[in-house]
Amino acid sequence: MELTPTSTIDLDDGLEWEDIQATSETNDLINQVKALGDPTIGDRKIDLIYVKKINTSDPFGAYGAAVPDFATVSPWMWDENHTRTCIFGSTSTSGNFPLSNRPFATAHEMGHVLTNHGHYAVDYSMNETNQQAFYNLMRGGGTSTTNSVYSSKRLWPNNLAEEDQIDMIRTATDIPQE
Amino acid sequence: MQGKLRATHTSSNLTASIDICPPEAIKTVTLNVYLMKGSDNQTFIDPSDVMNQIDLAKSFMSKRVLI
Numbered sequence: 001m002e003l004t005p006t007s008t009i010d011l012d013d014g015l016e017w018e019d020i021q022a023t024s025e026t027n028d029l030i031n032q033v034k035a036l037g038d039p040t041i042g043d044r045k046i047d048l049i050y051v052k053k054i055n056t057s058d059p060f061g062a063y064g065a066a067v068p069d070f071a072t073v074s075p076w077m078w079d080e081n082h083t084r085t086c087i088f089g090s091t092s093t094s095g096n097f098p099l100s101n102r103p104f105a106t107a108h109e110m111g112h113v114l115t116n117h118g119h120y121a122v123d124y125s126m127n128e129t130n131q132q133a134f135y136n137l138m139r140g141g142g143t144s145t146t147n148s149v150y151s152s153k154r155l156w157p158n159n160l161a162e163e164d165q166i167d168m169i170r171t172a173t174d175i176p177q178e
Numbered sequence: 179m180q181g182k183l184r185a186t187h188t189s190s191n192l193t194a195s196i197d198i199c200p201p202e203a204i205k206t207v208t209l210n211v212y213l214m215k216g217s218d219n220q221t222f223i224d225p226s227d228v229m230n231q232i233d234l235a236k237s238f239m240s241k242r243v244l245i
Contacts, residue, residue: 001210001211001212001213002212002213002215002221003212003213003214003215004214004215004219005214005215010217011214011215011216011222012216012217029214033210033212036210036212037210038208041208044206044207044208045207045208045209045210046207046208046209046210047209047210047212048209048210048211048212048228049212049214050211050212050213050214050221050222050223050228051214051222052214052216052222088223090222090223090227098227099223099227099231100227100230103230103231103234104231104234104235105231106228106231106232106234106235107231107234107235110207110209110235114207147234169205170205175205175207176205177205
């Protein structure tokens with residue numbers, strides 16, 4: 001749905017974002033969204049919020065950001081009620097490239113929530129030795145800019161990686177299986 | 179091991195329902211999509227761009243990319 005931000009949020013110059021602890025603007029935005037929606041869905045829902053751009057101190061910028069369940073645990077300081085949220089810029093932080101330049105951005109940020117994990121081969125326990133990270137949906141440093149057979153769109157089962165991302169999606173959150 | 183992700187959505191309300199379907203079970207996730215507006219009362223992104231991204235997540239995961 002289209003949504004006008006509350007008066008404390010100014011998205012014209014981008015959303016102010018920090019990974020470790022939510023800025024007041026991010027808190028206000030997520031509060032506004034979490035107050036909406038069908039409460040009967042409960043833990044099954046993931047909120048996807050699309051803003052103009054994400055202003056981050058990360059020198060590489062960001063097209064998207066996620067608040068998985070683990071973000072409430074130290075050193076992260078996120079409100080538990082704000083988890084299972086993904087935020088996207090319509091452009092890169094620099095404003096030079098559109099979100100369409102990163103066609104897997106939405107799937108990638110959803111992947112953080114569903115696996116309740118960070119970036120593949122960075123925040124996983126295994127060592128990366130065979131370039132599997134390059135093709136993984138959850139790789140760090142940005143997803144592929146085009147959709148091809150070589151794109152970063154794989155999730156590995158345990159015969160290809162020490163940590164089974166399919167199993168993570170099954171079990172890493174309390175989103176129920178049927 | 180095979181798995182796939184199914185998604186359906188209606189462009190009118192921008193809500194997507196995704197079933198993640200490994201062989202053993204189905205996990206249904208509802209995506210609530212919010213397109214924020216600027217001071218000009220316009221959204222920052224075209225809704226079709228958003229649905230393209232969700233459709234892509236659906237399509238590549240249903241083509242045995244989750245293997």
